[in-house]
Amino acid sequence: MFFVLAISGVAAISAAFYFFKTSKEMPKTWYEWKTELRFQYIGMVGLFEDYLYRHRNKVVLYKQPEKVVVITGGNRGIGLRIIEKLLECEMTVIMGVRDPKSAEKSVGEFVDLKNSKGKLVIEKLDVGSLASVREFGKKIQQNYEKLDILINNAGIMFAPYKLTEDGFESHMAINYLGHFLLTHMLLNQLKKGGSEGKNSRIINVSSVVNLIGRINYSDINMKKYYYPATGYNQSKLAQILFTRHLNKTLEEEGSPVQVHAVHPGVVDTDLFNNTSTTHIPIFKKILFKTPEEGSRSVVFAAIDLSIENDGGTYLSNCTRGPMHPDAKDFEKCKKFFDFSCDLVKLNNFGDGRV
Template identity: 65%
Template sequence: MPKTWSEWQTEFQIQACGAFGLYHDFVLRKKDRVELYKQPDRVAVITGGGRGIGLKIVEKLLECEMTVVMGVRNPKKAEASVSEIVDLSKTKGRLICEKLDVGSFASVREFAKSVQAKFSKIDILLNNAGIMFAPYELTEDGYESHFATNYLGHFLLTHLLLNQLKAAGKEGRNSRIVNVSSIVHLVGRINYNDINGSNNYYPATAYNQSKLAQVLFTKHLNNILREEGAHVQVHAVHPGVVDTDLFVHSSTTAVPGLKRIFFKTPEQGSRCVVYAAIAPKLEGKGGSYLSNCVRAKVHPATTDYQRCERLFKFSCDLLNIEKFGSVGK
């Protein structure tokens, strides 16, 4: 429960975002559709995917006959979860499950090496794994868990796989990076003076910060890639207010019936993410933040080049990255 006025303000802001998100999901439910089509020559990499929205994303990508690489904490369990909804013996898609803890930089590097060894080209990277409203915890690398898991780990993974993404993109068919963010990025703030929130930690504030960071990263990386002339585009997505176990630390667990009535199902939540990854209508239109398969309202900071650049450089410094996408340099 909130203890200070600042925490109560954050809680009110989140509830307001949630209410607006539910309204948006209802009003635009007819637009929230994705057309699946066969793409047997494409490789998609997704973090998470063993449950919730991610599991339904994987199901759709396999239906497109893609090769899908899942980075998950428990590969055997994840494969078993996928096999419960997809007949892996009959699908023309191919599933590969690799171990990944996106909150651990060492694990991210090992996962990236494994992917690089298997594929010289990657068509789609879906930065999907995440946590929400978790108690205060520092990762093994010394970063607050929301910032590390939701943002920094994915920032590092994108850096490590960017050459493979560039290799797959071509004129008229860009490779795509999709960052699964949230509507609460609208009330986020990057606390550069205390990025771990160690002085006054509140789970919702940390979560909001990590989700804003994802959208700022999306905007700036897409600008860089466009200026380079690279055939890679980047999107951020709010999947909707979805009934998954991501809400385990939320007050909504006290009223599960309301979630089933008003929240999206995981299948519905997966649609906009897959839309961002494959929709022909989005070709060449990177840098967008999407909700219900349409452009949505963004935080003012995301339209400010300098503020986007500041976080990008700050993140590179934290990870000792001299030139983003130039692995080993």
């Protein structure tokens, strides 16, 4: 009997590994196997927590017609449902996307834009290009004196190895460095948007995989060795370290801005297109959150009054979640922040100049 149970358990684990691995190909080296096993473990923890804390995953929407929000991406998946909620709050929502026409069509499938009391503005932005980020940031600086919320949402996951036009590994460029530069450019507007007891907010959409991330200072672009999950994990830890350092700095300055990192959950979106889960879409429908459910924690971080003046946190299912040990060490957070400034050639973060 024990032998049968053991064989069944091994078979179940093997099947889960085969169908949920981060690449459509099997790992080839011990390092890749180890990375996959760690990812599978943290993914199962994430699924379990999404189920266990699903009753907490709620956000109350309320009218805020005076607020102006900038969000990167938003033409698919979680981002679409975030924008739907923000427009329901009657906010002015500025989308930065690569294809504005397609984005307007996508949002229009969820929101009656002609009759919505919220306002949608769509601008061109490729967050993986620092030149595009600079152009978008300057346009926002010129057109909006103040901002209330910045949601760094756009991202990729488990993509094949690619260097951007700026020479950065694509996960690091799109998930983190583009948003790092954009935050620098818009920080003055966010400070003007906040006031005592009513902070502006910066939301970095991260992931539970920050817990198994590692910053490779000696080869940040992974030119010597690359595995998609490693690139993704590194970029998500980067967002957490940035969140922690920036929030601490703003608190010390007395600036009316707070910063949060958010794990939306394990969500059924096309970000999983590069993984083996495409073989079993029914499993994703059963086990993963819907995009609407995934949007709740992000919007919670952006608007919920219960977390006012409680920045620097990592939120999951609308409550605090565990962070990587390095994120609890402010010296390590500062080290990475300074490293990021060097990468994008910034001398005075937050002054908006490029």
